[in-house]
Amino acid sequence: MRRVVGSNYATSHAVMRARVEVIAAYPITPQTQMVEHIAKFINDGIMDCEYINVESEHSAISAVIASQAAGVRSFTSTASQGLALMHELLFSAGGLRLPIVMGVVNRSVGSTGGIWVEYNDSMPQRDCGWLQMYVETNQEVHDMILQAYKIAEDKRVLLPIMICSDGFILSHTVEPVELAEQEEVDEFLPKYEARHSYLDPKDPIASGIVTPREYRQEFAYQIHRAMLEAKDVIGEVNRDFADKFGRDHSGLIETEFVEDAEVILLTLGTVTSTARGVVRELRKKGKKAGLVKVRAFRPYPAERIAEVCKDARAVGVYDRSVSFGVGGPHYLEVRNALFDSDVPVIDFIGGLGGRDVAEADVRSMYDVLLEAAKSGKAKRNIEWVNTRGVVLG
Amino acid sequence: MRLKLKDLPEENIFSSGHTACAGCGAAMAIRNIAKVLGKEIIIYVPASCLSVFNGLFPSCAWTVPYHHTVFENTGAAISGLSRAMKRKGLDNVTVVGIAGDGGTADIGLQALSGAAERNEDVIYICYDNEAYMNTGVQRSGATPHGASTTTTPVGKLTKGKQDFKKDIPLIMMAHSVPYVATASVSFPLDLINKVKKAKETKGFRYLQVYAPCVPGWGYEQSKTVELGKLAVECGMWFLLECENGRLKINREPKMNNLETYLKMQGRFRHMDEKQIAELQESIERKWEFYKGYAELTQRLYGGSEASV
Numbered sequence: 001m002r003r004v005v006g007s008n009y010a011t012s013h014a015v016m017r018a019r020v021e022v023i024a025a026y027p028i029t030p031q032t033q034m035v036e037h038i039a040k041f042i043n044d045g046i047m048d049c050e051y052i053n054v055e056s057e058h059s060a061i062s063a064v065i066a067s068q069a070a071g072v073r074s075f076t077s078t079a080s081q082g083l084a085l086m087h088e089l090l091f092s093a094g095g096l097r098l099p100i101v102m103g104v105v106n107r108s109v110g111s112t113g114g115i116w117v118e119y120n121d122s123m124p125q126r127d128c129g130w131l132q133m134y135v136e137t138n139q140e141v142h143d144m145i146l147q148a149y150k151i152a153e154d155k156r157v158l159l160p161i162m163i164c165s166d167g168f169i170l171s172h173t174v175e176p177v178e179l180a181e182q183e184e185v186d187e188f189l190p191k192y193e194a195r196h197s198y199l200d201p202k203d204p205i206a207s208g209i210v211t212p213r214e215y216r217q218e219f220a221y222q223i224h225r226a227m228l229e230a231k232d233v234i235g236e237v238n239r240d241f242a243d244k245f246g247r248d249h250s251g252l253i254e255t256e257f258v259e260d261a262e263v264i265l266l267t268l269g270t271v272t273s274t275a276r277g278v279v280r281e282l283r284k285k286g287k288k289a290g291l292v293k294v295r296a297f298r299p300y301p302a303e304r305i306a307e308v309c310k311d312a313r314a315v316g317v318y319d320r321s322v323s324f325g326v327g328g329p330h331y332l333e334v335r336n337a338l339f340d341s342d343v344p345v346i347d348f349i350g351g352l353g354g355r356d357v358a359e360a361d362v363r364s365m366y367d368v369l370l371e372a373a374k375s376g377k378a379k380r381n382i383e384w385v386n387t388r389g390v391v392l393g
Numbered sequence: 394m395r396l397k398l399k400d401l402p403e404e405n406i407f408s409s410g411h412t413a414c415a416g417c418g419a420a421m422a423i424r425n426i427a428k429v430l431g432k433e434i435i436i437y438v439p440a441s442c443l444s445v446f447n448g449l450f451p452s453c454a455w456t457v458p459y460h461h462t463v464f465e466n467t468g469a470a471i472s473g474l475s476r477a478m479k480r481k482g483l484d485n486v487t488v489v490g491i492a493g494d495g496g497t498a499d500i501g502l503q504a505l506s507g508a509a510e511r512n513e514d515v516i517y518i519c520y521d522n523e524a525y526m527n528t529g530v531q532r533s534g535a536t537p538h539g540a541s542t543t544t545t546p547v548g549k550l551t552k553g554k555q556d557f558k559k560d561i562p563l564i565m566m567a568h569s570v571p572y573v574a575t576a577s578v579s580f581p582l583d584l585i586n587k588v589k590k591a592k593e594t595k596g597f598r599y600l601q602v603y604a605p606c607v608p609g610w611g612y613e614q615s616k617t618v619e620l621g622k623l624a625v626e627c628g629m630w631f632l633l634e635c636e637n638g639r640l641k642i643n644r645e646p647k648m649n650n651l652e653t654y655l656k657m658q659g660r661f662r663h664m665d666e667k668q669i670a671e672l673q674e675s676i677e678r679k680w681e682f683y684k685g686y687a688e689l690t691q692r693l694y695g696g697s698e699a700s701v
C-alpha cells in the first residue's frame with residue numbers, strides 16, 4: 001500500500017507489521033508522533049500488542065529490556081535527551097545480547113541545542129553494544145525497521161539495533177512510502193523464537209547477574225565478535241529484503257561514481273540526498289567526484305570503505321556531531337579505516353543543531369577535496385562548514 | 394486460610410549458599426518470602442546488597458528465573474516482565490521485584506510510582522535496612538532521624554541524620570493500589586501471610602519489610618530478630634495493611650522502650666536526650682496519624698475491624 005507519510009508513521013506501521021508484542025516508549029520531539037500512531041493502532045484494534053505508558057525513557061528501555069529478556073519481541077523509540085536518559089540501560093541491552101529494535105529520531109542533545117537534527121544523541125552511544133544504521137528517506141526507515149529485526153535476531157548477531165533518522169527532515173516531511181502488507185512481512189520475518197534469553201519458570205536462567213572479573217572479558221569479546229559478524233548479516237538481510245520487496249538499500253554502504261573517482265565524500269543520513277545532486281552536477285562538468293552513503297555506523301564497514309577509497313586522491317567525511325578537540329566521530333572511523341593510506345582525509349563538520357546543509361555547502365566540501373587532491377595535502381583536517389568566523393579551506 | 398510456619402516447604406527457592414552476612418535480616422526475610430511465592434515466579438533484583446549476596450556469575454542462589462540490570466528501574470523492569478508473561482499466556486507466573494530501601498525510596502521512586510499508577514500486575518517488595526548497605530552504609534530516604542551513616546556522620550556540627558524517615562508505604566497508599574503492607578523479618582507469621590495475600594491479589598502490590606542489618610546498624614549478629622521485635626514495640630516500625638484503600642493496623646505498638654531499641658545499636662549510640670525526644674515525638678505523631686488514617690479509611694471504604 002502506497003501512502004504519503006512522515007517517517008514516524010512509516011516506522012510505526014513497520015513496527016505493527018513486524019508483530020512486535022511489547023512496546024514501551026515516551027514522547028519527545030521529533031519522535032512523539034511515533035508513540036501516538038502506535039497507541040492509535042492498538043486502540044483501533046489493528047495492532048495486537050502490550051503498550052506500556054511509562055513515565056520516562058529510562059523506564060521505557062528498562063521495560064523493553066525486561067520483556068525482550070523474557071523472550072518477547074520488543075520495540076522502543078526516542079530522540080535526543082531521551083536517548084541520553086536511556087544511556088545507562090543501553091549497555092544492559094547490548095550486554096544481555098537482546099535483539100531490541102529502537103527507532104532513534106536524531107536531534108541535538110544538551111545545551112545549547114534545540115529540537116533539530118544532530119547526531120550527538122546517537123553517536124556517543126556507539127560503544128554500548130548496539131548496531132546503528134542511518135537512513136536517508138522515509139521508505140528506508142520503514143524498510144530498515146523490518147530488516148532490523150531480522151538482523152538483530154540472527155543467531156550470529158543477537159544484539160540490539162538503532163535505526164537512526166534525521167529529525168524533522170524525515171520525521172516531519174511526508175513522502176510516498178510503500179507500506180508492507182502483513183503477508184509479505186510474515187514471509188520475510190518469521191515469528192521470534194527466543195533461544196538464548198527467556199524467563200520461564202520451567203527452565204530457569206539468570207539474566208544479567210553480576211559478573212566478576214574472571215568472566216566479564218569473554219562476554220565483551222563475544223559482543224565484539226558478533227558485531228563483526230553483523231557486517232555479513234546486514235548484507236544478507238538486505239539481499240533477502242530486495243528479493244522479497246524489490247527495494248535494494250545496498251547493505252553497509254551505497255556508492256555513486258566511486259569507480260574512477262579522484263575525490264570521494266562519505267555522508268550519513270539525509271545530507272546524502274543533497275550530495276547526490278552535487279556529485280552528478282560535478283560529473284557533468286567533468287570532475288571526477290564520487291559519493292559514499294555510509295549506512296552502518298556500528299558495525300563500521302571499515303574494510304568496504306578502505307576498498308572503495310583505495311584509488312581516491314582525497315577523501316572527505318561528513319559529520320553531524322563533534323568529539324570536541326578531536327573532530328567528528330565519523331571522521332575518526334574513516335581515519336581508522338584508511339590508517340595505512342596517505343591520501344588526505346578531511347572532516348566536514350556541519351549541520352549541527354539542524355542547520356541546513358545546502359547544495360552550496362556540499363559543493364564547498366568537494367571544492368576543498370578537489371584542491372587537496374591536486375596538492376596531495378589537506379590544508380586542515382577538520383573543516384567547519386558554513387560556520388560564522390570560519391573560512392573554509 | 395492463614396499460613397503457619399510449618400506449612401512452608403522444606404525446599405528453598407532462595408537457596409543456601411548465598412553470601413549475606415551472618416544474621417542478615419534481609420536474607421532471612423527473603424528466604425521465607427520466596428517459600429510462600431513458590432516456583433512459578435520471576436524475580437527482578439536491582440543493584441543492592443541482594444544483587445550481590447544472591448550470587449555472582451556463574452552461581453545464583455535463585456532457583457527461579459532471575460533478571461537484573463540496574464539500580465533505579467525495578468518498577469519499570471517488572472512492568473516489562475509482567476507484560477511479556479501476558480503475551481506468552483503465562484498468567485500463572487507472578488512477577489516479583491525485590492529492591493532495597495535506597496532503590497525504592499530514593500533513586501527508584503519514579504519508576505515505582507509509574508508502575509503503581511498503571512496498576513501493573515506485579516509484586517514489589519522493599520526490604521528496608523534503612524540505608525545504602527551495599528555501598529557501605531550511606532543514608533537513604535528510609536534512614537531514620539538521628540542514625541549515623543557514613544554520609545550523615547557524627548561530627549562537630551551535626552550528629553547523625555537530621556531529616557526524618559520517608560514514609561514510602563504511605564506514598565504507595567496514595568497511589569490507590571490494591572495492596573500495600575508493611576511487615577518485619579521478626580514477625581514471620583504476619584510476613585508470610587501478607588506475602589500470601591499479595592500473591593492472591595491482582596494488580597500492583599507493595600510490601601515493605603523491616604530487615605535489620607548487622608554491620609550497618611552495629612549490633613550483635615544474634616540480635617536481629619529481637620531488634621525487629623523491639624522496633625515494632627517502640628513504634629519505630631508499624632505493621633500495617635492497606636487493602637483497596639482500607640487501612641488496618643495489624644499490631645498495636647506499646648510506644649515504649651525507644652531507648653532500649655536505640656541503645657542496642659551503634660548507629661544511634663551518640664543520641665542525646667534532646668534528639669531522642671525529637672524522635673519520640675515524631676513517631677508518636679506518626680502513630681496518631683495512622684490510627685486516624687485507619688479510622689478514616691474504614692469509614693470511607695467500609696469494614697469495621699480496626700486491628701486484627
Ligand SMILES: Cc1ncc(C[n+]2csc(CCOP(=O)(O)OP(=O)(O)O)c2C)c(N)n1
Nearest residue numbers: 440441442464493494495496524525526527
Ligand atoms: C545509578 C547508580 N548509582 C549508584 C549505584 C551504586 N549503588 C549500588 S547499590 C547502592 C545502594 C543500595 O541501597 P539499597 O537499595 O538500600 O539496598 P541495600 O544495599 O541496602 O540492600 C548504590 C548506591 C548504582 N549501582 N547505580
Ligand code: SF4
Nearest residue numbers: 413414417442606607
Ligand atoms: S550488609 Fe546488611 S543487608 Fe547487606 S548482607 Fe550484610 S547484613 Fe545483609
Ligand SMILES: [Mg+2]
Nearest residue numbers: 493494524525
Ligand atoms: Mg538499604
